[in-house]
Amino acid sequence: METRLNRNGTVFERQSIAEMAGYVPGAQPDGLVVAKLNTNENPFPPAPAVMAALRDIPADALRRYPDPVARGFRQAAAALHGVAPEHIIATNGGDELLRLAFTTFLDPGGTVGIAEPSYSLYPVLAAIQDCRLCRAPLADDWSLASGSAAVWNAAGARLAILVNPHAPSGRLSSAAELAAVAAAFRGVLLIDEAYVDFVDPARGHDTLALIRDLPNVLLLRTMSKGYSLAGLRFAYGIGAAPLIAPMLTKTKDSYNVDAISQRLAETALRHHGHAAEGWATIRAERARLARELGARGFDCAASETNFLLATAAHETAGGAEALYRGLAARGIFVRWFDQDRLRHRLRITIGTPDENDALLAAVDALSRQA
């Protein structure tokens, strides 16, 4: 284990920080980029009203401190979801809400429940807080194993995190399944809904009822994916007021979301119809890409997100990795995880129709070469 020593041979960082590995974000490639389909960014621009709000930021908004509790944004979010503003907290990206959940609901050294596999940031946050992880493996079809809550309870977990729709598979668990987990779990259940905007409305998926009925459910929503604002760093939590209040008034940084991002995020929510048009296009492209990849021998797990987890038929672990590298050499960037159950698969973000065509053409060219 590498440790960083100063001149006198002293390590200043905590032992657990010295020993942990940091989060590894998807690459932001430079050089030739034909299609960047590796970090689940939205391929469409944010609403024109958001760009207009950016141009119209008054100097006073920069001179003064921002609203510490983002009232304008929380009112817009409350109106959109049909709840009161005290059910909402605005955060500097979803990543901040996750970090706040650790510092607010878990004792240092406590236990956090997760499903395996899921978002690789969760173990990193656990390591920062010296927390233990209790992993409940997902079934072969990526569904929640029944009894996950019992496993977490037995380990004494006070916080558990599920990503739904699931990353990296794209699978959607129903609100009823989630309600059953939350009712059985003794701690706070954070449902990371980073991709929920891309769920087909025909599924009638609605988790807002959960926060009215269950005192321990905290929903995470982000502007990064659905609203094309990953660069802005803005997300929010929705939950019962007693879950939101300690984060809002005690554990978050005093001014955790800046004046510019508050205005832009509020504008984006108020023009939510613009984003929703993009979601419909992404759903149509998701179906087309799954069909086209299927015709080329890939098996794509049913996805309700803006990405597909594609398994190459009859391919070895080297196959998916080789394909990932071959695509990158052609300027097409997708995500490959060197991890159990994922090594023989690629996670592909849904791009614009042109980007998706470029991906398919590159897959065809590589298979002719092989």
Ligand SMILES: *Cc1c(COP(=O)(O)O)cnc(C)c1O
């Ligand atoms: C993108 C993402 C988030 C939140 O990302 P932010 O950009 O920090 O809002 C949270 N969870 C998962 C699984 C994600 O993919």
